Amino acid sequence: MIAVDQLRKIYRVHKRQPGLAAALRSLIHRPTEDVRAVDGISFHINDGERVGFLGPNGAGKTTTLKMLSGLLYPTSGTLEVDGFLPQKRERAFLQRITLVMGQKQQLLWDLPPSETFLLNRALYDVPEKEFRETLAELTKLLELEALVGKPTRQLSLGERMKCELAAALLxxxxxxxxxxxxxxxxxxxxxxxRDFVRAYNERFNATVLLTSHDMDDVAALCPRVIVIDHGSLIWDGPLDDLVKKVKPHKQLRLRLARPVDAADLADLGRVVEQSATSVVLQVAQAELQAVVAKVLSSLPLVDLSVEDPPLEDVMRDLFAGAAAGRDAS
Amino acid sequence: MSATSADALSTNHLGGTDSPRTRDTRSALSHALRALPALLRTGFAAVLAYRAEILIWMFTTNMPLVMLALWAAVARSGPVAGYTQEGFTAYYLATLLVRLFTGCWVVYELTMEIRQGTLAMRLLRPIHPLLAHAAENAAAIPVRLVVCTPLIAIFVYTSYASITRDPILWLCVPLSLIGAWMITFGVMAIVGTLALFVESAMGLFQLWLGLSGVLSGYLVPLDLFPERVRAIALLLPFRFTLSFPVELVLGRVDRMQALQLLGAQWSYVVLFAVGTVLLWRAGMRRFGAFGG
Structure with a gap:
């Protein structure tokens, strides 16, 4: 269980103008600025949940993850992870969590991943039998057999990430x-x-908090999303509800037997794309059934599919709305 | 106050039970000891992976041989401050061996990890990062011992007469080598940790290296210094990182002096260890406040 209440993290950063004169001035006086990386967010995640933690660059996602994993002290507010105060960084706490950062690695660079696995076994006090079982399972799920004996530096990025995951979950x-x-x-x-993370979550009832700019990750893994922007929480709830709220339209993708006039499409919905025999219409959810019936009866239809708008568009609209709200206030 | 907390308070007050902090420390220590073989084994494997680099480092640590050539030429016409040509040979070969055995590199690793933010990955593991670094550095010693075997043979062959026969001094030698390594590691860990506070931590280390070259006896035996400078050099920690083990091997101190100096050396070990721990804690508060 993760409980976060009014969590804040304010960094004090030095400001300096470019140029030699500013560099010399900064020797005597260094003006500072308070940056509110995380500004009073609250949420609660139950055991076994998979939650997407989203936001644009600089929204405060990584800062929050670092506070949750005990790397950073909060400026104020409270947080609890699996019954522990993360900032105390107790050994029992560190043994219950893992933080996988796609851009940083824990694998020993010049040694095979198997060496990191053995080291982690000792550091995390994993009993020999449990270690063997888990490693066998991870090796099978992630198809690591051919990789664990090669020096890490000789693995491709994808191979390294699979081994990183194994090292982080042993x-x-x-x-x-x-x-x-x-x-x-x-x-x-x-x-x-993605398949592996879902399988691990289901197998061990592990709680997953995921940040990603790849919306396919989120769509595939996270029934619930928490969205922050400029350090503030702007959405916490089911992903489907977010899509419905921000983009209350469906996309109707049509393949036609022959080209049709724009006038034939005008009263069906907004035309998003149109080529010779391919059309994408944006249709309000409430009108979907009626529009589909009309399409079937009035157009030379070969194929029809109903799609949610791309999650990237949903997020873009959500952040644009949040920015407009900030500007207005 | 509840009965439970009152009981706990009175038990602690009477000293009948360890405080939670003592229990935590003991538990952390026992966990670290259990993890130590794996840390050493991994460190050893890493050293073998970097074997070419280690060999290059060892072959480029040749300043004592340069100094030996210089001082041997000077001593051709007669002893210098009691050092004959053979005396200089014994001194500089012993210096080279001690330097090779007690070398560390934690300052370079630590400053790099702090600058690149990879210290975070170490902090996520349930073991103190400095302990992990210490094990990785210590794991190189057996490899160096093997590589140094020919040098040891040359030292024994050329300097047999200069090597002490006193078993007490020989008992002190390993302790002094461990002490020298620990002081070197402690200083490097302190300077590395300073990278959490200042951007020019490596500049400070260059300063230490410069002073150490002169005041540890690495370039010139401390006996050759003017009396006042020597008196100061004998008190500073630099001597205990190099000259002291050499003095023991060459029997340049008597038993009583050896024990006193060993006490002084290990006092420095404790001092630097405490300094490292305190600075690390302060550094972690800063890391935690500003992020990595």
Whole structure:
């Protein structure tokens, strides 16, 4: 269980103008500025939940994950992770969590991943039998057999990320903080990692908090999302509800037997795309049934599919709305 | 106050039970001891992976041989401050060996990890990062011992007459080598930790290296210094990182002096260890406040 209440993190950063004169001035006086990286967010995540933690660059996602994993002290507010105060960084706490950062690695660079696995076994006090079982399971799920004996530096990015995940999960953490775990991976590898995270969550009832700019990760893994922007929480709830609220439209993708005039489409909905025999219409959810019936009866239809708007568009509109709200206030 | 907390308070007051902090420390220590073999084994494997780098480092640590050539030429016409040509040979070969055995590199690793933010990955593991670094550095010693075997043979062959025969001094030698390594590690850990506070931590280390080259006896035996400078150099920690083990091996101190100096050396070990711990704690508060 993760409980966060009115969490704040304010960094004091030095400001300096460019140029030699400013550099010399800064020797005597260094003006500072308070940056509110996280500004009073509250949320509650139950055991076994998979939650997407989203926001634009600089929104405060990584700062929050670092506070939750005990790397940063909060400026104010309270947080609790699996019954522990993260900032105390007790050994029992560190043994229950893991933080996977797509851009940082824990694997020993010049040694095979198997060496990191053995080291982690000792550091996390994993009993020999449990270690073997978990490693066998991870090796199978992530297809690591051919990788664990090669020096880490000789592995591809995707192979390294799979081994990173294995190293991070050998001690069977109950809480997974995943910060961009699929960054830089190809589509097949991304799918493998997503499947694996879901399987681990289901197998061990582990809590997963995931940040990612790849909305496919979020759509595939997270029934619930928490969205922050400029350090403040702007959404906490089911992903479907967020999509419905921000983009209350469906997309109707049509493949036609022959081209049609724009006038034939005008009263069906807003035309998003139109080529010779392919049309994408935006239709209000409430009118969907009627529009589909009309399409079937009036157009030379070959194929029809109903889609949610891309999650990227949903997020863009959500952040634009939040920015407009800030400007107005 | 509840009965439970009152009982706990009175038990602690009477000293009948360890405080939670003492229990935590003991538990952390026992966990670290259990993890130590794995840390050493991994460190050893890493050293083997970096074997070429280690060899290059060892072959480029040749300043004592340069100084040996210089001082041997000077001593051709007669002893210098009691050092004959053979005396200089014994001194500089012993200096080279002690330097090779007690070398560390934690300052470079630590400053890099702090600058690149990878210290976060170490902090997530349930073991103190400095303990992990210490094990990784210590794991290199057996490899160095193997590589140094020919040098040890040359030292024994050329300097047999200069090597002490006193078993008490020989008992002190390993302790003094461990002490020298621990002081070197402690200083490096302190300077590395300073990277959490200042951007020019490596500049400070260059300063330490410069002073150490002169005041540890690395370039010139401390006996050759003017009396006042020597008196100061004998009190500073630099001597205990190099010259002291050499003095023991060459029998340049008597038993009583050896024990007193060993006490002084280990006092420095404790001082630097406490300094490291305190600075690390302050550094972690800063890291926690500003992020990595």
């Amino acid at each position: 001690h069977r953490p109950r809480v997974l903080f995943l910060d961009e775990p699929t960054i830089g991976l190809d589509v097949a590898m991304q799918a493998t990692v």
